Amino acid sequence: MARPGILGVGASVPEKRLTNHDLEGMVSTSDEWITQRTGIRERRILREGEDPTVLGIEAAQGALTAAGLGAEEVELVITPSNVQIMPVPGSSALILSGLRVRDGPRANHVPFFDIVAGCTGFIYALEVARHMLYGGYRHILVIGLEALSRFTNWQERETCVLFGDGAGAVVVGTVEGERGILSSYLAAESAKWPLLQVEAGGTQLPASRETVAAGQHFLKMEGRGVFEEAVRMMEEASLRALEQAHVTKEEVAWYVPHQANLRILKAFARRLNIPWSKVLVNIDRYGNTSTASIPLALAEAVRDNRLRKGDLVVLAGFGAGVTYGASVIRW
Numbered sequence: 001m002a003r004p005g006i007l008g009v010g011a012s013v014p015e016k017r018l019t020n021h022d023l024e025g026m027v028s029t030s031d032e033w034i035t036q037r038t039g040i041r042e043r044r045i046l047r048e049g050e051d052p053t054v055l056g057i058e059a060a061q062g063a064l065t066a067a068g069l070g071a072e073e074v075e076l077v078i079t080p081s082n083v084q085i086m087p088v089p090g091s092s093a094l095i096l097s098g099l100r101v102r103d104g105p106r107a108n109h110v111p112f113f114d115i116v117a118g119c120t121g122f123i124y125a126l127e128v129a130r131h132m133l134y135g136g137y138r139h140i141l142v143i144g145l146e147a148l149s150r151f152t153n154w155q156e157r158e159t160c161v162l163f164g165d166g167a168g169a170v171v172v173g174t175v176e177g178e179r180g181i182l183s184s185y186l187a188a189e190s191a192k193w194p195l196l197q198v199e200a201g202g203t204q205l206p207a208s209r210e211t212v213a214a215g216q217h218f219l220k221m222e223g224r225g226v227f228e229e230a231v232r233m234m235e236e237a238s239l240r241a242l243e244q245a246h247v248t249k250e251e252v253a254w255y256v257p258h259q260a261n262l263r264i265l266k267a268f269a270r271r272l273n274i275p276w277s278k279v280l281v282n283i284d285r286y287g288n289t290s291t292a293s294i295p296l297a298l299a300e301a302v303r304d305n306r307l308r309k310g311d312l313v314v315l316a317g318f319g320a321g322v323t324y325g326a327s328v329i330r331w
């Protein structure tokens with residue numbers, strides 16, 4: 001049987017490391033607090049003037065190489081992201097133009113769009129790509145791109161220790177046999193959107209001197225509230241997706257939860273009653289990279305040969321909105 005699946009995965013992170021010790025010199029925090037409360041030791045941050053588009057292009061090229069495809073074979077680009085490189089056009093346009101998709105069947109006519117669905121954006125985009133494949137597309141790039149450091153208040157210790165920059169991409173295409181995306185469950189509790197927000201810069205509060213002075217362009221979060229929702233939502237989504245795929249949680253080789261906090265990942269594993277050794281973790285080295293966190297973890301696991309063809313994988317996420325969801329994939 002042929003069905004939509006992942007043909008290749010790639011990732012890219014900025015060169016600059018920001019360690020917990022570096023942060024000790026910036027806000028009133030400590031390596032001990034950050035490590036114990038979040039599991040993060042360091043994160044990658046774009047230098048001033050560095051263009052995040054490059055991360056998206058590199059991740060996309062990595063995914064294409066892994067899939068054995070050239071950029072000219074891409075037929076659609078979807079970028080789930082919480083940061084816009086520019087308000088208009090979408091980040092996909094800039095990545096696509098950098099990929100130089102010139103000679104393929106659709107030449108300069110490759111369509112694109114961005115998806116804003118919080119940190120669950122990658123799982124949402126994967127599901128959209130899956131359906132577009134049934135609609136006739138053959139190779140779709142899904143690129144989780146984040147540069148949250150540019151929306152971080154570097155004087156606010158509650159948030160600035162958490163986030164990191166990076167990009168992770170997959171090529172979605174048709175795979176044979178038992179492999180492919182077996183199921184997907186998407187959900188949201190939109191009444192809870194105030195838990196995570198950037199207040200200004202949209203129509204509600206257009207950018208002005210006042211909004212800049214009041215710090216309203218920075219990401220704001222009710223950490224504790226998000227924490228509690230996150231564990232419940234990722235558990236629920238995973239169980240529903242497993243049920244839809246007609247597989248049991250014991251058959252799963254790897255769980256890949258959105259990397260928001262090591263304590264959230266551990267609580268997720270406890271609630272599901274799954275062995276911790278089956279959870280892919282990269283938050284220690286990259287922090288919370290939002291829509292890039294899942295493909296980044298997948299790219300690493302493929303590279304070091306932990307994730308192999310035929311493995312059953314569960315992706316689970318939650319994020320601003322409040323969105324949540326999960327996918328079950330036979331790799």
Ligand code: UT7
Nearest residue numbers: 028029030033037038119157158161223224226227260261
């Ligand atoms: O992708 C989705 C995005 N967001 C998330 O997933 C975030 C989910 N939430 C979390 O990860 C956690 O709630 C945090 C890591 C944000 C906070 O951990 P917590 O265990 O919930 O701590 P808390 O907010 O209850 O704060 C405990 C204390 C407070 O001090 P007092 O009031 O007890 O004196 C904070 O002011 O820790 C203080 N604190 C810090 N201390 C040192 C908060 N941030 C820091 C810090 N360094 N960076």
